[in-house]
Amino acid sequence: MNNQNGGPEIEQLVQLLARLPGLGPRSARRAVLHLIKKKDTLMVPLATALDRAVDTVVTCAQCGNVDTKSPCNICSDTRRIESGLLIVVEDVADLWALERAGANKSLYHVLGGTLSPLDGVGPEDLNINTLVDRVEKGDVREVVLAVNATVDGQTTAHYVTDRLESFEVKITRLAHGVPVGGELDYLDEGTLTQALNARTDF
Amino acid sequence: MNNQNGGPEIEQLVQLLARLPGLGPRSARRAVLHLIKKKDTLMVPLATALDRAVDTVVTCAQCGNVDTKSPCNICSDTRRIESGLLIVVEDVADLWALERAGANKSLYHVLGGTLSPLDGVGPEDLNINTLVDRVEKGDVREVVLAVNATVDGQTTAHYVTDRLESFEVKITRLAHGVPVGGELDYLDEGTLTQALNARTDF
Numbered sequence: 202m203n204n205q206n207g208g209p210e211i212e213q214l215v216q217l218l219a220r221l222p223g224l225g226p227r228s229a230r231r232a233v234l235h236l237i238k239k240k241d242t243l244m245v246p247l248a249t250a251l252d253r254a255v256d257t258v259v260t261c262a263q264c265g266n267v268d269t270k271s272p273c274n275i276c277s278d279t280r281r282i283e284s285g286l287l288i289v290v291e292d293v294a295d296l297w298a299l300e301r302a303g304a305n306k307s308l309y310h311v312l313g314g315t316l317s318p319l320d321g322v323g324p325e326d327l328n329i330n331t332l333v334d335r336v337e338k339g340d341v342r343e344v345v346l347a348v349n350a351t352v353d354g355q356t357t358a359h360y361v362t363d364r365l366e367s368f369e370v371k372i373t374r375l376a377h378g379v380p381v382g383g384e385l386d387y388l389d390e391g392t393l394t395q396a397l398n399a400r401t402d403f
Numbered sequence: 404m405n406n407q408n409g410g411p412e413i414e415q416l417v418q419l420l421a422r423l424p425g426l427g428p429r430s431a432r433r434a435v436l437h438l439i440k441k442k443d444t445l446m447v448p449l450a451t452a453l454d455r456a457v458d459t460v461v462t463c464a465q466c467g468n469v470d471t472k473s474p475c476n477i478c479s480d481t482r483r484i485e486s487g488l489l490i491v492v493e494d495v496a497d498l499w500a501l502e503r504a505g506a507n508k509s510l511y512h513v514l515g516g517t518l519s520p521l522d523g524v525g526p527e528d529l530n531i532n533t534l535v536d537r538v539e540k541g542d543v544r545e546v547v548l549a550v551n552a553t554v555d556g557q558t559t560a561h562y563v564t565d566r567l568e569s570f571e572v573k574i575t576r577l578a579h580g581v582p583v584g585g586e587l588d589y590l591d592e593g594t595l596t597q598a599l600n601a602r603t604d605f
Contacts, residue, residue, distance in 0.1 A: 208459070208460070208470045208471040208472075208476070210452070210455050210456050210459050210460060210471055211456065211460060211469065211470075211471075213452045214449075214452045214453065214456050217445065217448055217449045217452055218449070220445055221426075221434040221437060221438070221445075222430070222433050222434060222437050223425070223426060223430035223433065223434060224425060224426065224434075228424070228425035230496070230499065231424050231425065231496065232423040232424060232425060232426070234469075234494075234495055234496050234499075235423060235424050236423070236453075236456075237456075237460055237469050237495075240457070240460075243419065243422055243423075244453065244456070244457055245457055246419055247416075247419045247420070247453060248450065248453040248454050248456075248457050250412070250415045250416045250419055251416065251438075251446065251449060251450040251453060252450050252454065253412050254412050254413065254416050254438075254439075254446070254450075255442070255446055255447055255450050257410070257412050258410070258412060258413060258439055258442075267413065267436075267439050268410045268413075269410040269412055269413075270410075274410065292436075293436055293439075294432070294433065294436050297432065297436075
């Protein structure tokens with residue numbers, strides 16, 4: 202990528218943007234040109250927003266969510282605390298996805314990944330001890346394991362279940378089944394089997 | 404898109420990033436999470452780079468390129484000026500693409516678009532008068548019309564040619580033909596006909 206003609210400032214911006222997921226060198230260059238064209242309406246606000254985010258965004262010490270305060274807004278919400286429902290997710294992105302679904306008003310706990318012995322990720326690399334501490338305090342009534350339906354995700358779910366065994370807390374997991382709007386023809390057999398086994402009254 | 408839980412600072416960042424070409428709301432959210440995770444190595448440098456770009460990037464008053472000074476580095480390059488070669492492009496992106504190709508050391512002129520009567524884009528909306536001024540000064544030996552091979556591009560090329568008719572300057576256009584690495588089977592007939600007519604000795 203040779204673009205000295207645009208000046209090192211522009212080149213550096215391209216290279217940094219190219220490191221964002223979903224953007225490569227080509228689309229980063231297009232994005233930078235777009236930014237320069239819309240300097241007042243997009244580039245300046247984006248620079249300001251980034252500066253402010255750098256200054257204010259912190260990771261919640263309790264649940265691992267990102268917010269501008271710690272404990273975060275979710276952890277401070279009295280109604281959520283009273284619900285006694287704690288959803289365990291792998292990543293902040295999963296937390297956001299569940300919040301967007303808006304189906305529940307619960308607390309969360311972000312593990313920060315999954316156990317993966319092959320990649321050298323052990324229990325001490327994840328926020329599992331803090332989860333045990335939260336459950337130990339006794340305010341949690343039910344822990345929902347909302348980890349991905351992958352091998353690593355399920356391994357993690359089993360490990361977390363073992364660690365929480367000694368506490369009086371209900372442990373549940375997300376239902377498996379046919380995605381809403383999904384066509385049976387395109388579904389894998391594992392999902393279909395689970396959906397059939399977990400069939401409900403119509 | 405409901406994400407108040409992350410705080411308005413994060414939400415605003417998502418919405419601004421979602422306006423970049425190639426990013427939608429979903430990928431913008433993923434990008435913001437990535438930025439937050441790599442705060443020191445990516446978010447802070449990006450914020451700094453954007454701030455600096457906001458302060459320094461200007462449009463070259465002569466050719467329309469973006470750079471940190473005006474006239475830009477290309478317009479100030481003595482060797483390029485001496486070449487007497489002026490490549491007319493629609494957009495800064497095209498200028499960058501030609502520079503990356505690195506095939507030539509010439510000056511450029513960015514029109515800023517193409518004539519498009521249907522969209523209400525007339526000659527006065529493009530940098531055509533400044534092009535005529537540059538040619539009038541007499542330092543330009545050859546004008547290469549490197550506009551896109553679209554109807555609007557070709558209309559613009561014809562208009563520019565008409566405007567430059569009275570000057571003693573050679574006007575050329577990019578060659579049409581088979582793209583390097585391209586397969587004949589996938590090429591449209593117009594390109595094939597042009598490639599055949601413009602065949603060269605082997």
